Amino acid sequence: MAVRASRPDGTATRALLLETAGQVFAERGYADATSKEICERAGTPMASVNYHFGSREGLYEEVLIEAHRQIVSVEELEEMTRAIGDPREKLRALLQHLLAPSSREGSPWGFRVVLREVMSPGPLAPALVEKAVRPKAKLLLGLIAQILGLPPDHPAVQRGLVFSVLPCIVMLVAPKEIPSKVLPAMAADSGAVFEDLMRYVFAGLEALGKAHKPPKRKAAA
Structure with missing residues (x-):
């Protein structure tokens, strides 16, 4: 559904709605939060x-993207x-930034x-993936590829990203x-x-890089 362009004098109202909606969705979740409560x-x-x-769905999509940005943005x-x-x-x-307490304290609802x-x-998870997660994943895949010495589209690079970030996510949500x-x-x-986590991550990435390193070509006779 197309979103209407807001007038310049409506910028403050839009920002207020986004902030309020973030608080309401954080408290109640997508299913139970209503436009009526947000506006009130x-x-x-x-x-x-x-x-x-x-629509409410359009608002929630913007909330998801802003929530992801609050935790860490591509620019950061x-x-x-x-x-x-x-x-x-x-x-x-x-x-280290992802696990820092300040990354959560600075985002009261994100x-x-x-x-x-x-x-x-929820139903808008695909929008979150495309607009917030994928750009960050692309950056991180490039980083993992450099560490492993493999192309960014190599399966081992994708696995390395998951194995590196997943422990952090588990520590955040536990x-x-x-x-x-x-x-x-x-x-x-x-x-x-954190120091032991880094030892664990880098040892694992080193092992991945060695296991998937392309074989050296034999010199022609």
Whole structure:
């Protein structure tokens, strides 16, 4: 459904609706959040959602993209790695940023919206993948390809990306009670956990690179 272009004087209202909707979707999830509640909490007319976003679905799509951007944007990924030459150090910086508490504290609703979507994907998950996830994955695939010495489209590069990022996602979404009550050593020293994670990731990537390294061609007689 096409989204109507908002007037310049409606920019503030659009931003207010997006912020309010993010809070409501984070609290209630996509299925239970209504345009009525969003407009009431934002103090805007009932028609505001349709006017600025086309529909509740259009608003939720924008919320998903903004939530992903709050956690880490493509621009942030590029900026963090621009001054770093070594691809291994680039990957280290990116994963450290992803796991940093500030990445969640700075996004009061973004992390919760993404977490809800990961745990229970909604009908707009494809839009999130295309507009938010895929551009970041492309950047990270290029980084993993450099580390492995393989083309970006090589299956081992894609696997390497999953094996590197998935532990971080698990650590982000795991209930806080697990580290404190079940795995107290993890809760005691987060810095040591990250260093061991990097040892684990880089050792695995090194093994992948060796296993999938193209064989050397024999010199012609």
